Amino acid sequence: MPGTDKNSGPFRISVNRDARSGLTEQIRSAITQAIGEGRLKPGARMPSCRDLAAQLGVARGTVRSAYDMLADSQLLEAKGAAGTFITQYPPITISNSVPSVALTPLPDIVCDYDTPPLTFQMGVPATDAFPASVWSRILQRHARSSATQPVCYPDPRGSLALRQELVAYLAMSRGVNCQAAQIIITNGYAGALGLVCLAMGFRDAQAWIEEPGYLLACKALGLVGIEPVPIAVDEQGIRVSEGIQRAPAASFALVTAGQQSPLGMALSPERRSELLAWAQENHRWIIEDDYLGELQLSSRAAPALASRDSAGRVIHIGTFSKTLSPALRLGFVVVPLALAARFGDIAAAMAPASGAVSHNAVAEFLREGHFLRHLRRMKRLYAERMEKMMQALQPHFPQLRRGGLAVIVQLPAGIADRIIAREALAWGMAPSPLSAWFQRDELRQYGLILGVTNMPGDGFEQCAQKLRQLVDAHLPVVTSPGSD
Numbered sequence: 001m002p003g004t005d006k007n008s009g010p011f012r013i014s015v016n017r018d019a020r021s022g023l024t025e026q027i028r029s030a031i032t033q034a035i036g037e038g039r040l041k042p043g044a045r046m047p048s049c050r051d052l053a054a055q056l057g058v059a060r061g062t063v064r065s066a067y068d069m070l071a072d073s074q075l076l077e078a079k080g081a082a083g084t085f086i087t088q089y090p091p092i093t094i095s096n097s098v099p100s101v102a103l104t105p106l107p108d109i110v111c112d113y114d115t116p117p118l119t120f121q122m123g124v125p126a127t128d129a130f131p132a133s134v135w136s137r138i139l140q141r142h143a144r145s146s147a148t149q150p151v152c153y154p155d156p157r158g159s160l161a162l163r164q165e166l167v168a169y170l171a172m173s174r175g176v177n178c179q180a181a182q183i184i185i186t187n188g189y190a191g192a193l194g195l196v197c198l199a200m201g202f203r204d205a206q207a208w209i210e211e212p213g214y215l216l217a218c219k220a221l222g223l224v225g226i227e228p229v230p231i232a233v234d235e236q237g238i239r240v241s242e243g244i245q246r247a248p249a250a251s252f253a254l255v256t257a258g259q260q261s262p263l264g265m266a267l268s269p270e271r272r273s274e275l276l277a278w279a280q281e282n283h284r285w286i287i288e289d290d291y292l293g294e295l296q297l298s299s300r301a302a303p304a305l306a307s308r309d310s311a312g313r314v315i316h317i318g319t320f321s322k323t324l325s326p327a328l329r330l331g332f333v334v335v336p337l338a339l340a341a342r343f344g345d346i347a348a349a350m351a352p353a354s355g356a357v358s359h360n361a362v363a364e365f366l367r368e369g370h371f372l373r374h375l376r377r378m379k380r381l382y383a384e385r386m387e388k389m390m391q392a393l394q395p396h397f398p399q400l401r402r403g404g405l406a407v408i409v410q411l412p413a414g415i416a417d418r419i420i421a422r423e424a425l426a427w428g429m430a431p432s433p434l435s436a437w438f439q440r441d442e443l444r445q446y447g448l449i450l451g452v453t454n455m456p457g458d459g460f461e462q463c464a465q466k467l468r469q470l471v472d473a474h475l476p477v478v479t480s481p482g483s484d
């Protein structure tokens with residue numbers, strides 16, 4: 001009988017031959033659970049494999065395999081002829097009976113991890129247009145070849161092949177002139193921003209952020225002890241003069257110069273000059289979030305701000321999250337030459353790039369022309385979807401504007417756009433509430449930001465209609481004079 005020693009208390013297990021998990025796994029998990037719940041105490045002697053096998057009606061080898069697995073995870077200890085014992089200091093086991101804490105990081109900002117995109121969800125490329133077959137062929141080849149390479153530490157800045165391809169790609173498509181030594185591959189934009197904060201030692205600094213602007217970046221700065229100071233954007237992008245006035249001592253400005261997030265305008269040439277002059281004359285930094293890269297739907301994409309940086313003040317961040325897939329978690333940072341050694345050291349010591357398989361696969365994807373072809377197709381597809389969405393929304397919403405890869409439905413001031421967005425989830429739609437992108441009440445605008453990339457099979461019409469109903473339910477009731 002398992003656990004019959006005086007200090008182990010009553011303990012019984014049984015097995016179910018019809019269960020989906022195998023007999024060994026059932027025995028292993030029952031014993032693990034009993035230890036976790038304290039029904040089997042440290043030091044207690046387990047029954048022999050023969051006894052437990054007889055009791056459960058299973059083969060002796062089945063019990064032995066379960067005991068071996070438990071010994072591997074340091075829950076049991078075999079002491080030769082003396083028998084098998086629960087270890088004196090078993091590692092903490094996770095018991096099903098212990099309620100788990102809600103573990104979703106940043107629940108107020110992130111919609112859901114690991115779930116397929118909903119209609120209108122921003123920030124995810126078209127699932128139906130991902131070049132799955134060519135990508136999987138390339139990825140498989142690199143996975144296979146990496147398995148037969150010598151086991152060694154890779155370059156902490158990421159694969160040289162990808163960094164070299166990026167040098168050529170950035171020169172051609174973003175006007176950025178750099179060397180591979182200035183590029184570090186990161187875990188997306190978020191990973192790049194973390195690396196920049198770490199390497200630049202910005203703690204306790206102030207930073208200009210755009211208002212409205214990308215919430216996750218604002219949150220990120222706060223998390224590492226940087227004070228984000230919201231600076232309004234107008235039709236020319238961030239208002240540099242307001243930044244100088246509100247936070248003259250800011251260490252850096254974080255800007256989406258190519259296409260402002262979420263409104264979509266490019267930073268005008270005048271503002272670019274003003275911003276670069278501010279950074280240059282005051283020895284400040286500009287972090288350029290080039291998250292959409294050249295994915296500009298209506299015309300040729302504006303060049304990166306880094307292309308005009310002659311003084312080495314712009315740290316440029318790119319990502320493959322919009323152009324390929326956020327599941328890759330691949331991005332890159334291009335640093336001024338004078339910072340390249342420091343960034344390399346920091347990457348090597350505490351923030352190395354991820355394994356090189358996906359880097360090398362993306363490098364080949366770029367080299368063979370698949371990436372540019374894919375981008376061309378995406379631009380065409382998204383432009384079509386944008387038009388379809390505009391047509392579906394127009395009868396229901398008079399005030400629409402285009403912004404990056406989204407359409408913005410403008411709504412009356414004060415409307416509960418956050419609640420509407422939450423209610424829309426139940427209908428398979430994930431609009432983003434415009435008001436949440438603002439920090440200051442006096443600037444706050446209201447509306448719904450609708451991503452165009454993923455279109456439901458039956459088009460946008462029904463969703464547009466449903467959205468209108470949800471909005472109507474939140475509009476203030478207008479009473480005519482004398483109606484009471």
Ligand SMILES: Cc1ncc(COP(=O)(O)O)c(C=O)c1O
Nearest residue numbers: 123188189190214261291319321
């Ligand atoms: C403004 C902005 N920057 C960057 C990103 C990309 O972040 P990542 O590369 O970490 O996926 C996004 C994604 O939605 C974004 O909206």
